[in-house]
Each structure stands twice: as C-alpha cells, then as structure tokens.
Amino acid sequence: MSTDVIPPNITKYCRTAWAPKGKTAPVFGAAEEKEFYQNWEKSKVAVVGVPFDGTTSFGHSTAGGPYAIRFPSAKRIETFIPKYGKKFYENCPVFDLGDYNLRRVNKPDDKWMDETLGPLRELTDNIIKAGKVPLVLGGEHSITYYTASAPELKKLDPVWLHFDAHLDAKESYDGLKRSHTCPMYWLLEEGHIKGENFIQIGQRQWDEHEIKNVRRFGTTLCEGWKFGYEKNNWHSLSVSKKVHGRTTERNVAITFDIDAYDAALLRCTGTPEPWGLDFPQVNRILQNINPTAKLVYFDMVEVGHDPHADPSFIEGGLAAQTILHMLCQPYVRQIFK
Numbered sequence: 532m533s534t535d536v537i538p539p540n541i542t543k544y545c546r547t548a549w550a551p552k553g554k555t556a557p558v559f560g561a562a563e564e565k566e567f568y569q570n571w572e573k574s575k576v577a578v579v580g581v582p583f584d585g586t587t588s589f590g591h592s593t594a595g596g597p598y599a600i601r602f603p604s605a606k607r608i609e610t611f612i613p614k615y616g617k618k619f620y621e622n623c624p625v626f627d628l629g630d631y632n633l634r635r636v637n638k639p640d641d642k643w644m645d646e647t648l649g650p651l652r653e654l655t656d657n658i659i660k661a662g663k664v665p666l667v668l669g670g671e672h673s674i675t676y677y678t679a680s681a682p683e684l685k686k687l688d689p690v691w692l693h694f695d696a697h698l699d700a701k702e703s704y705d706g707l708k709r710s711h712t713c714p715m716y717w718l719l720e721e722g723h724i725k726g727e728n729f730i731q732i733g734q735r736q737w738d739e740h741e742i743k744n745v746r747r748f749g750t751t752l753c754e755g756w757k758f759g760y761e762k763n764n765w766h767s768l769s770v771s772k773k774v775h776g777r778t779t780e781r782n783v784a785i786t787f788d789i790d791a792y793d794a795a796l797l798r799c800t801g802t803p804e805p806w807g808l809d810f811p812q813v814n815r816i817l818q819n820i821n822p823t824a825k826l827v828y829f830d831m832v833e834v835g836h837d838p839h840a841d842p843s844f845i846e847g848g849l850a851a852q853t854i855l856h857m858l859c860q861p862y863v864r865q866i867f868k
C-alpha cells in the first residue's frame with residue numbers, strides 16, 4: 532500500500548484499524564485486483580472506522596463495530612454482487628484509511644466528547660476536500676453529531692436519509708448532550724441540518740419530547756412499524772417513491788443505524804427493536820435514491836462485535852452487505868462526474 536499520496540491532513544487523524552489480539556485488521560471491501568486494492572488515487576470513497584463506545588445505554592460492543600463490518604466484507608462476502616452482475620469496486624473503488632485515532636475512556640462527559648471526537652469534523656472536511664466521499668463505520672451514533680456538522684459537508688447542502696429505530700432527538704440523556712440518543716436534536720437545533728432536508732426512516736420508539744422536537748424541526752418521518760405490517764411492499768414502495776422524488780439532482784447523505792433493521796436480524800447492537808426493516812426493504816429504498824443524485828456522505832453506526840453472541844458476524848455481515856449494495860448504485864457513480 533502506498534501511503535505517500537494520501538494527504539497528511541487525513542493520515543494524521545488515522546491509525547491502523549483495531550482487531551482482536553493476535554489478529555490482523557482486515558481491509559474493508561478488499562478487492563482482488565491490484566488496480567482497485569487500496570489505490571488512493573483511483574478510490575472515490577474513503578472508509579474510516581470510529582471504534583467508539585462511551586455513552587451506549589445497553590450492551591457495550593460498538594467499539595468493535597468497524598471490525599465486525601470489515602471482517603466479513605474482507606473474508607467472507609464476494610466483491611461480485613449478483614443482484615447487479617458486477618463487482619462493487621467496478622462501480623466505485625474504496626480506500627480503507629483504518630480507524631480514527633481515538634483515546635480510550637471509561638466514562639466520557641460532554642467536554643471529553645467534544646475534545647476527542649471534535650476533530651472528526653476536520654477529518655470529514657479534509658476527506659471531502661480531497662475529492663472523496665467519507666464512509667464512516669461506527670461506533671455509536673453520537674459520532675454523527677461531529678461528522679455531520681463538518682462545514683464542507685454543510686456546504687454541499689445534502690438531503691439526509693436517517694435510517695434508525697429511534698429518533699435520536701433527545702436534548703440530553705443520562706446528563707449528556709452528546710449521548711448516542713441525542714445527535715439529531717443538536718444537528719437540527721444548531722442548524723447544521725435543516726429539517727426540510729431530513730428524512731427519517733424506520734423509527735418506531737421515541738418519547739413525547741422527541742416527537743415534538745422533530746415535528747418542530749419539520750423533518751419527514753417514515754415510521755418503522757409500517758414496514759413490519761407491510762403487505763405487497765406498500766410502505767417501502769411509498770417511502771421509495773418519496774425518496775426518489777426528494778433526491779432528484781440533490782446531494783445525498785446517509786446515516787444508517789443498524790437498529791433500523793428488525794431485532795430478529797441483529798445480534799449485538801445495544802438497543803434492538805422489533806417491527807423493523809428487512810434487507811429487501813432497505814435495499815429497495817437505497818436503490819430508489821434518484822440516479823441524478825450524488826452521494827456525499829455515508830455512515831453505518833451502532834454495529835456491535837461480540838464473538839460469543841455473534842461468532843459468524845451476522846450483524847457485521849448485514850451492515851457490510853448493505854454498504855456493498857449501496858456502492859453499486861448510480862448515485863455513487865455520480866461522484867465521478
């Protein structure tokens with residue numbers, strides 16, 4: 532791997548990706564062909580892991596999330612995607628930068644979060660300035676507060692798709708404003724994202740304040756339980772149609788909490804919920820983002836790694852497949868234009 536061409540204002544925030552003791556960290560979406568393997572100049576998407584787990588309420592395995600996604604993507608899943616009849620990297624080569632350089636902490640407070648995760652803004656900015664799309668592997672959802680408030684990303688004024696079982700719109704939780712249950716509240720309240728540009732998909736649990744908050748911000752909410760009840764794809768088709776129209780000739784940013792998926796499909800994530808989406812429903816929506824749109828940001832968060840609960844990487848594999856199928860879409864090709 533030649534690292535000389537990667538701008539130092541990117542590499543200074545990164546380090547070798549975490550792997551369990553005695554194992555080497557796999558490279559996300561490792562391509563067979565040299566030309567497409569860790570080739571910075573050719574790549575259009577820059578992958579960075581943020582193995583952060585500090586405020587999650589239940590379960591503590593998201594620090595291993597980036598590893599849980601990388602491992603099956605590199606070792607088990609084909610780069611050839613049968614549904615589209617091509618290797619994902621023929622549509623869009625990726626470069627795995629490793630993990631964000633994170634300090635370890637037992638019990639973080641807001642100040643620690645801002646100091647330690649704040650530089651994710653500069654990293655996001657610098658990846659965009661280098662002409663690449665940031666693809667962030669979490670780590671808990673609190674990291675999105677930092678990446679999504681990056682000035683370069685704001686300038687692109689994207690339509691946001693927020694896949695999640697939760698609204699993540701509490702003002703604070705456990706005394707923390709930077710909790711993983713709060714990022715959307717602060718992104719909308721501080722004006723980093725406009726409510727009219729924020730489409731929430733899959734939510735099915737919230738408190739009375741959160742729903743008032745998102746109504747006040749004017750987000751579009753596509754509730755989760757309707758996917759659980761859908762017959763003949765009626766709800767996912769109607770959401771897809773809405774997404775298709777709203778993303779016409781727009782930049783698109785996606786923040787994907789793995790718990791948007793139904794609890795039955797998950798093994799490690801901290802707050803799984805029933806009545807969630809399945810893979811065809813998610814893929815239908817991602818496939819229906821307008822071909823004239825352009826991807827500018829993607830994160831996959833709250834994925835967990837637990838070798839006892841999930842020795843076969845079922846959860847990480849689901850996350851990896853979601854990303855690889857997304858990378859085959861026409862709005863990802865738009866990055867090249």
Ligand SMILES: [Mn+2]
Pocket residue numbers: 672695696697699711788833
């Ligand atoms: Mn979330």
